[in-house]
Amino acid sequence: MEEQLRARIDAVEARVQATCRRAGRDRSEVGIIAVTKYVSLETTGQAIRLGLKHIGENRWQDVQPKWEAFAEEATWHFIGHLQTNKVKDVVGKFAYIHSLDRLSLAKEIEKKAVALGITVPCFIQLNISGEETKYGMPAEQLFEFARQIAALPHLRVEGLMTMAPYEAEPEATRPVFRELREWRDRLNGEAIFAYEVGGLSMGMSNDFEVAIEEGATWVRLGSVLVGKE
Numbered sequence: 001m002e003e004q005l006r007a008r009i010d011a012v013e014a015r016v017q018a019t020c021r022r023a024g025r026d027r028s029e030v031g032i033i034a035v036t037k038y039v040s041l042e043t044t045g046q047a048i049r050l051g052l053k054h055i056g057e058n059r060w061q062d063v064q065p066k067w068e069a070f071a072e073e074a075t076w077h078f079i080g081h082l083q084t085n086k087v088k089d090v091v092g093k094f095a096y097i098h099s100l101d102r103l104s105l106a107k108e109i110e111k112k113a114v115a116l117g118i119t120v121p122c123f124i125q126l127n128i129s130g131e132e133t134k135y136g137m138p139a140e141q142l143f144e145f146a147r148q149i150a151a152l153p154h155l156r157v158e159g160l161m162t163m164a165p166y167e168a169e170p171e172a173t174r175p176v177f178r179e180l181r182e183w184r185d186r187l188n189g190e191a192i193f194a195y196e197v198g199g200l201s202m203g204m205s206n207d208f209e210v211a212i213e214e215g216a217t218w219v220r221l222g223s224v225l226v227g228k229e
């Protein structure tokens with residue numbers, strides 16, 4: 001079991017390094033989030049012991065036992081659709097929220113952050129592909145939304161996030177990732193925030209190499225990295 005997991009992690013690391021080399025990027029610019037939603041608490045613990053220190057999950061109900069077991073041993077990323085009534089469970093435990101996609105959610109996060117006296121780094125999730133099944137806001141609304149977020153001092157926009165549609169040929173996802181990078185650059189051009197927005201959370205098991213070539217700073221890897229049980 002553990003040997004298999006180690007082999008998977010090594011194989012992904014080799015692919016990430018090769019892609020960085022090819023793209024002229026430094027390996028340190030790309031973080032790997034291990035998405036453990038398909039695997040058990042036990043496997044999650046093994047993954048952390050094998051060096052995967054960033055864990056991503058998308059439902060609080062599912063991740064709760066894992067978080068309680070390994071809270072201090074990893075950095076936690078909330079990557080799934082976040083219901084407003086779950087904000088109280090998630091904020092303060094997850095270091096990053098990758099799925100900020102509406103003002104009501106932003107206001108709820110702000111409220112909880114104020115109560116805890118913390119700042120919450122978030123990624124604004126854009127639906128670039130326009131697929132109806134995907135969460136995320138239409139890219140055209142980004143600047144207006146960003147101006148509203150800028151008025152919430154306990155939120156920090158760490159970057160943009162998107163999910164590309166599944167493509168049999170990963171190369172076909174490139175325009176989605178490229179567009180996300182262009183929106184990030186335009187957002188910085190608007191100078192809405194007093195800081196540079198650098199992050200791009202993009203790329204999953206099927207398409208992470210293309211995402212890295214297009215500038216991903218975080219790839220979110222489930223099946224290719226920790227498997228599926």
Ligand SMILES: *Cc1c(COP(=O)(O)O)cnc(C)c1O
Pocket residue numbers: 035037058079080163204205206220221222223224
């Ligand atoms: C499940 C999930 C992933 C990981 O999916 P894989 O294809 O198994 O790598 C990444 N991002 C989000 C938002 C997810 O829900």
